[in-house]
Amino acid sequence: MKNTAITALYFLPLAFSLVYYLLRRTVNNRTNSLVLRDAIADKLTEPASLHPIINPDKCVGCGSCVHACPENQVLGLIKGKSQLINPSHCIGHGCCKEACPMNAIELVFGSATRGVDIPHLASNFETNVPGIFIAGELGGMGLIKNAIAQGKQAVEAIKRKLNGQLQTDYDLIIVGAGPAGIAASLAAKKDNLRYLVLEQESLGGTVSHYPRGKIVMTAPTELPIVGKMHFRETSKEQLMEFWKKIETEITLNIKYRERVKTVTPIATPGTGYRVISSKDQYTTTAILLAIGRRGTPRKLGVPGEELPKVVYRLDDPEQYQRKHVTVVGGGDSALEAALAISEQPGTTVTLSYRSDAFSRAKNKNRTRICAANDQNQLSILFNSNVKAIKESTIEIEQAGKLIKLKNDAVIISAGGILPTPFLKDIGIHVETKFGTS
Known part of the structure; x- marks a missing residue:
């Protein structure tokens, strides 16, 4: 009798925990199924950009991806497997893939019914045209944090390719002064590169076109020279003020209202490129395209x-x-x-x-x-x-x-119309992605 009581004492908490877990799993399963059902009924099944595809054979239903996603109710567990329950709300953070311990998640662009044009890039963000790189929204990464990271990484790759010869006006011309372009210009200045930023409109890129008071979602990240950028959720005005303060205090070399019209190789192979804008022309060893997908x-x-x-x-x-x-x-x-x-x-x-x-x-x-x-x-x-x-x-x-x-x-x-003709004129390969990485 005493042994039975002791056994019950040990196993009752375990039994209660198991019952609680099963009830919670049932409730979550029902809730997530309803969210998915509503998304299908409302025809909200197309993710806007980069998004996850979950392999059900590898998924163990641990929920790590669900908890890692910064957005609410994008991923959920249904019948013990993770699913994209609110596809149109996914904005491509990619945290789910990093959090998955089973490598069951692949990040892709487009879907079987909706293609997305993406320039072909190497791991260092270089296009198929040597010396021309792409960072940020044009490459499919529209999030501010990702664009900043790519801008910095692209400049690091460009610096490694420079041979030290001063045959051109600039080591690097950056096209676009959005988050990727600003980060790239800071990295170039920090590394003492001869750089120039050409922006056809104004500082801030796509963010500058947001309506007044719009809340901008970002995440803490590191900017060259500036240091830690602490924003998580801020207004358009606060973010634009932050960019302008950086430009003024650090004196970035940006020319506004100057649209790039053509890019052609310099006569001597491997020397660099001639960039003709709406106001002038320049020669450069490397080019970083940090323009948005909005285009025209x-x-x-x-x-x-x-x-x-x-x-x-x-x-x-x-x-x-x-x-x-x-x-x-x-x-x-x-x-x-x-x-x-x-x-x-x-x-x-x-x-x-x-x-x-x-x-x-x-x-x-x-x-x-x-x-x-x-x-x-x-x-x-x-x-x-x-x-x-x-x-x-x-x-x-x-x-x-x-x-x-x-x-x-x-x-x-x-x-907007993706600047595909401009990219193709340069010789950059553009691929239409239908649910592929």
Whole structure:
């Protein structure tokens, strides 16, 4: 009897722990299954960029990848196996792959139904054209932390390739002054390289085009010369102020409003390249392309698109006070623009999107835009296409019906055209990825 009591004393806590574990696993399984079911029902199954594919034969259901992901409810365990339960919310951190002890995760671009154009790069970020490198968003890594890391690593690789000869104006020309370009310029300055940054617009790259007040997600990282960058979640304005302070205090060699037009090899093989911009021309031993994937804004190709009231990004929501505004697109930039303008006094905002769900937008933005629509702060037209833009109206087709709306301004957030022709002119190979690494 005494032995039975002792046995029970030891095994009861174990039994309770087991029951608790099984109940929790059952609840998580049910919750994750519902999230996945809703994503499929809402047609939100296409990840925006780099994302994981989990091999179920290797996955042991430890949940390390689930806990490592910085985003909420992107990965989840269903029937003891990890799955991408909220694909459209994945933004390519890649922490899941690093955390998996069984090497069951592969990071890929695109899917079987949606191809993504990615330049072919070596492990040191060099393209198939010797001396020309790519870092950041253009190479598929849009996260600020990843872009900064790639910018630094690319410069390290470029430094190793330099032979010390001064046959060109510069050792390195960096194209683009976004996070990757800024990090690269800091690394180049630290290593005493003769460098120049050419930026066709303004400091900050894609971040500079975000709507005012947009929250920018990043992660602590190390910047050459500057040191630790402590941001985790900050506003566009705070991040831009941080970049400008760096540029001023460290005196980076950046030329603005100067677009690169052509890149050609110098006559002597292996010497370097001649870069012709919209303002000047230069020779350089190496080139780092740190430009975004947005490229040239994608146009609608409809009558009236050339009118002055049509723009392709939101600069300042306040300029649209007391106006009738139409925003076109279904990605984060379109949703954020529509939300920002709808908060201005006296505005009437219509969001037109050609599909029936916001499959390319983050969950937070989808939730906010739907709530704004429910509260009549703006109007959403799914399955709609702009047919014509006129001086004071806009014509939108939906379900075979032509809708005419009052209109003072149009913001087209339909993404950009990847600078593939520019890359191909240089000779860089671009591959369309359909769910491959």
